[in-house]
Amino acid sequence: MKVLLVYAHPERTSVTHHLVELAAETLTARGHEIMRSDLYGMGWKAVFDGRDFPQRADPNRLSLIEESGHAFANGCQTRDVEEEQRKLLAADAVILLFPLWWYSMPAIMKGWVDRVWAYGLAYGYQGAGNAHRYGEGGFAGKRALLAVSVGGPEQDYSPRGINGPLEQLLFPITHGTLFFPGMQVLPTFAVYGAATIGAQGVAEAAAAWRGRVQRLFDDEPIAFRPQNGGSYPDRHVLADHVARGQTGLMAHVAGAVMLDGHNDSFPAAFVEPCYEDG
Numbered sequence: 086m087k088v089l090l091v092y093a094h095p096e097r098t099s100v101t102h103h104l105v106e107l108a109a110e111t112l113t114a115r116g117h118e119i120m121r122s123d124l125y126g127m128g129w130k131a132v133f134d135g136r137d138f139p140q141r142a143d144p145n146r147l148s149l150i151e152e153s154g155h156a157f158a159n160g161c162q163t164r165d166v167e168e169e170q171r172k173l174l175a176a177d178a179v180i181l182l183f184p185l186w187w188y189s190m191p192a193i194m195k196g197w198v199d200r201v202w203a204y205g206l207a208y209g210y211q212g213a214g215n216a217h218r219y220g221e222g223g224f225a226g227k228r229a230l231l232a233v234s235v236g237g238p239e240q241d242y243s244p245r246g247i248n249g250p251l252e253q254l255l256f257p258i259t260h261g262t263l264f265f266p267g268m269q270v271l272p273t274f275a276v277y278g279a280a281t282i283g284a285q286g287v288a289e290a291a292a293a294w295r296g297r298v299q300r301l302f303d304d305e306p307i308a309f310r311p312q313n314g315g316s317y318p319d320r321h322v323l324a325d326h327v328a329r330g331q332t333g334l335m336a337h338v339a340g341a342v343m344l345d346g347h348n349d350s351f352p353a354a355f356v357e358p359c360y361e362d363g
C-alpha cells in the first residue's frame with residue numbers, strides 16, 4: 086500500500102517529527118511505500134490567493150471557487166499543488182501529523198488543505214455540486230488518520246474536560262475536511278502533555294503509535310454517516326427517525342452511545358489514550 090505522511094512542524098526534535106519517523110519506519114518495515122510532504126521543510130505556501138491562479142478564468146474578480154475549478158479542469162494549477170494532488174491520489178492512506186495549535190492544525194497545514202483540495206476534486210466533485218460529499222468524492226477509498234501532539238493533559242480533553250473532547254474539537258478536520266471528499270477516517274491518535282513529555286512518556290507514546298500504524302488498514306473508521314446512505318433524505322438534514330432528538334456533532338456519527346444522556350458528547354471510545362496498547 087502507499088501511505089502519504091503530511092506533517093507540519095518546524096523543529097526536527099519535536100514529538101511530531103518523532104511520530105513521523107516512527108510511522109515511516111513501521112510502514113516501511115511492513116512493506117508499504119511511503120511518500121512525504123514535510124510542509125515546513127518544503128517551504129509550503131500557506132496562503133490561498135491570486136498567485137494560485139496564473140491563468141485566470143476571470144481577470145476582473147477573484148472568485149477562488151471558480152478559479153479553482155477552472156485551474157483543476159484545465160491543467161493550469163500551480164506545480165506545487167499538482168504535485169500534492171498527485172501524491173494524494175496515489176495514496177491508499179494519508180496520515181496528517183501536527184501539534185495542536187489553538188485547538189486546530191498549524192496554519193501551514195490548513196493552507197495545504199485550502200490550496201490542494203481543489204474544486205472538482207475535493208468539493209464540487211465532477212462538477213456535480215454537493216451530489217457527492219461525506220463518504221463519496223475524489224478521495225473515496227482512501228483512509229485517513231490524524232496524529233496530534235497536544236500540549237495539555239489528557240483530562241482537559243476528557244468527555245467533561247475543560248477544553249472539550251479532542252475528537253469533537255477536531256471534527257471540522259475529521260468530518261469536514263477528510264470525510265467530506267470521501268476518506269474513511271480513523272479515530273485520532275493523540276500524545277497528551279507533549280510540551281513537557283519525558284523519556285518514559287515518549288516511549289509509551291511510541292509503543293502505542295506503532296500499534297496504531299500497524300493497524301492502519303485494519304482499524305474501524307469513525308462511523309460518520311454518509312450523505313447518500315439514507316440518513317439525509319434531502320442531502321441537508323438528518324431524517325427524523327435517525328438519531329432521534331439528537332442535535333450537535335454526535336448526531337452525525339452512527340451508533341454513538343451517549344455516556345451521560347447529553348446529546349453532543351463523544352463517547353470515550355473516540356478519545357484514544359496514547360498509552361492504550363503499551
Ligand SMILES: Cc1cc2nc3c(=O)[nH]c(=O)nc-3n(C[C@H](O)[C@H](O)[C@H](O)COP(=O)(O)O)c2cc1C
Nearest residue numbers: 099100101184185186187188234235236237279280
Ligand atoms: C501557537 C501554539 C498554540 C498552541 N495551542 C495549544 C492548544 O490549543 N492546546 C494545547 O493543548 N496545546 C497547545 N499548544 C502546545 C502544543 O500543542 C505543544 O507544544 C506541542 O504539542 C508539543 O509537541 P511538539 O514537540 O510536536 O511541538 C500550542 C503551542 C503553540 C506554539
